[in-house]
Amino acid sequence: MKKRIMLDAGHYGNRNQSPTVPEYYESVRMWRLAELLAQELSVLGFEVLKTRESQALDLAVVERGKKAEDCDLFLSLHSNATGNGNTKTDRVSVYAPFDNQNDSHTLGKILASTVAACMDIKESRVKTRKSEKGDYEYYGVMRGARSVGCPLYYIIEHSFHTNERAAKWLLDDKNLKDLAIAEATAIAIYFGLEPFLKGDVNQNGKLDIYDAILVKRAIMDTIRLSDRQLGLADLNDDGKINTYDYIALKKKLM
Numbered sequence: 102m103k104k105r106i107m108l109d110a111g112h113y114g115n116r117n118q119s120p121t122v123p124e125y126y127e128s129v130r131m132w133r134l135a136e137l138l139a140q141e142l143s144v145l146g147f148e149v150l151k152t153r154e155s156q157a158l159d160l161a162v163v164e165r166g167k168k169a170e171d172c173d174l175f176l177s178l179h180s181n182a183t184g185n186g187n188t189k190t191d192r193v194s195v196y197a198p199f200d201n202q203n204d205s206h207t208l209g210k211i212l213a214s215t216v217a218a219c220m221d222i223k224e225s226r227v228k229t230r231k232s233e234k235g236d237y238e239y240y241g242v243m244r245g246a247r248s249v250g251c252p253l254y255y256i257i258e259h260s261f262h263t264n265e266r267a268a269k270w271l272l273d274d275k276n277l278k279d280l281a282i283a284e285a286t287a288i289a290i291y292f293g294l295e296p297f298l299k300g301d302v303n304q305n306g307k308l309d310i311y312d313a314i315l316v317k318r319a320i321m322d323t324i325r326l327s328d329r330q331l332g333l334a335d336l337n338d339d340g341k342i343n344t345y346d347y348i349a350l351k352k353k354l355m
């Protein structure tokens with residue numbers, strides 16, 4: 102059975118603008134990242150769901166967490182903001198279950214270091230935050246996910262959008278794509294799924310002429326590829342398999 106992942110793009114509409122890079126809104130960029138991450142995780146064989154149907158739609162934090170019922174993993178995607186006007190802070194934080202349930206801090210550390218490496222940030226950490234009033238998660242999305250028995254749930258803070266460098270980095274679609282690939286690959290390895298190479302349509306672990314033949318046949322409509330194969334064959338990620346994918350694969354083979 103496929104592992105099921107619930108993705109939660111933090112915030113909706115135009116929320117949390119960067120004070121240093123005005124084009125940056127956390128809500129917009131994290132929605133984009135969620136879309137890209139969903140694509141990459143699907144290619145790797147996960148079933149991926151989102152807490153909200155559309156970017157413009159809001160849903161209360163606890164309700165978003167509760168959508169993680171029957172999911173193996175819940176990820177809430179964010180960029181952080183400093184409250185004290187400090188624009189230097191550039192650090193990746195992953196909030197993980199306060200009691201380290203199911204050894205959840207292991208994947209937390211993997212996610213934190215993966216994001217930091219991809220964003221070229223030195224500092225990354227796994228954090229927990231418990232309510233001062235009792236033994237429950239401080240953050241609503243995490244409380245919701247825990248309440249429905251989701252075994253692994255996290256908030257990923259992709260550094261701080263109060264930091265100019267980080268906000269600019271996150272504004273670049275190509276960077277977000279790299280981030281999505283890095284996160285999806287790390288998750289696939291954690292769950293013991295073999296992450297396949299883009300272009301490895303026959304999934305034999307390497308790019309070869311047989312992959313190119315499959316792409317050619319798919320373009321000529323003489324074979325039907327599986328969903329996973331379609332993802333692997335779509336080299337330029339435009340949602341279609343066509344001559345451009347064939348050319349891109351041939352270039353990789355040279």
Ligand SMILES: [Zn+2]
Nearest residue numbers: 111127179180
């Ligand atoms: Zn946020």
